[in-house]
Amino acid sequence: xxxxxxxxxxxxxxxxxxxxxxxxxxxxxxxxxxWYRQDCRKEPKLLMSVYSSGNEDGRxxxxxxxxxxxxxxxxxxxxxSDSATYLCVVKRTGGSYIxxxxxxxxxxxxx
Amino acid sequence: xxGVSQSPSNKVTxxxxxxxxxxxxxxxxTALYWYRQSLGQGLEFLIYFQxxxxxxxxxxxxxxxxxxxxxxxxxxxxxxxxxxEDSAVYLCxxxxxxxxxxxxxxxxxxxxxxxxx
Numbered sequence: 044x045x046x047x048x049x050x051x052x053x054x055x056x057x058x059x060x061x062x063x064x065x066x067x068x069x070x071x072x073x074x075x076x077x078w079y080r081q082d083c084r085k086e087p088k089l090l091m092s093v094y095s096s097g098n099e100d101g102r103x104x105x106x107x108x109x110x111x112x113x114x115x116x117x118x119x120x121x122x123x124s125d126s127a128t129y130l131c132v133v134k135r136t137g138g139s140y141i142x143x144x145x146x147x148x149x150x151x152x153x154x
Numbered sequence: 155x156x157g158v159s160q161s162p163s164n165k166v167t168x169x170x171x172x173x174x175x176x177x178x179x180x181x182x183x184t185a186l187y188w189y190r191q192s193l194g195q196g197l198e199f200l201i202y203f204q205x206x207x208x209x210x211x212x213x214x215x216x217x218x219x220x221x222x223x224x225x226x227x228x229x230x231x232x233x234x235x236x237x238x239e240d241s242a243v244y245l246c247x248x249x250x251x252x253x254x255x256x257x258x259x260x261x262x263x264x265x266x267x268x269x270x271x
Contacts, residue, residue, distance in 0.1 A: 077259055085264075086245055086262035086263060086264050086265055087197070087245075087262050088262065089259045089260070089261070092259065130196075130197075141187070141199055141202050141210060142260065143199075144189075144196055144197040144199075145196065146195070146196035147196060
């Protein structure tokens with residue numbers, strides 16, 4: 044089983060839709076979680092960190108489920124500009140500082 | 155402030171030649187990472203620096219790949235005797251890093267697109 048897994052998609056949704064992605068991780072010692080966004084032929088950029096209690100940033104909501112070992116990203120009122128690949132990032136506590144990236148979920152928002 | 159910068163932005167080289175890729179991290183960021191990304195693929199970890207030392211080189215795909223960092227700042231990734239399978243975008247990222255497991259987000263540079271012909 045891969046350390047971090049994501050459904051590659053693509054998720055094809057109309058403008059205004061609500062869409063959610065999940066990301067599962069295999070190492071229960073994982074402590075830090077992030078969502079990054081990567082536009083086509085661009086570098087990844089931090090979208091938001093994921094906190095234990097869940098957190099919201101405008102139309103974006105991130106949640107962590109430690110029992111089932113997954114994190115989620117919910118996007119409300121999708122915009123055309125939300126079209127991108129969303130990367131899940133997981134880091135274990137202590138030891139190596141290397142985060143593990145998922146391969147990403149592709150989102151296409153159409154008019 | 156200035157972000158992570160990388161040079162060159164594009165590099166085309168002939169098979170068998172050596173190339174050097176440069177990364178200039180955000181000032182004050184002690185951690186520096188190199189990744190590569192092939193077309194349509196995820197990020198492949200190559201190497202990580204904490205200060206000038208590289209505690210984890212496990213991701214380097216072969217002994218043709220090496221990296222160094224001097225002065226806790228600029229890093230250079232060198233690929234010797236390039237092969238066509240080395241063609242990819244090479245991304246550098248930096249972050250704050252503290253002992254004890256605290257983790258900060260990474261900031262990526264724009265990447266160097268390497269094409270080996």
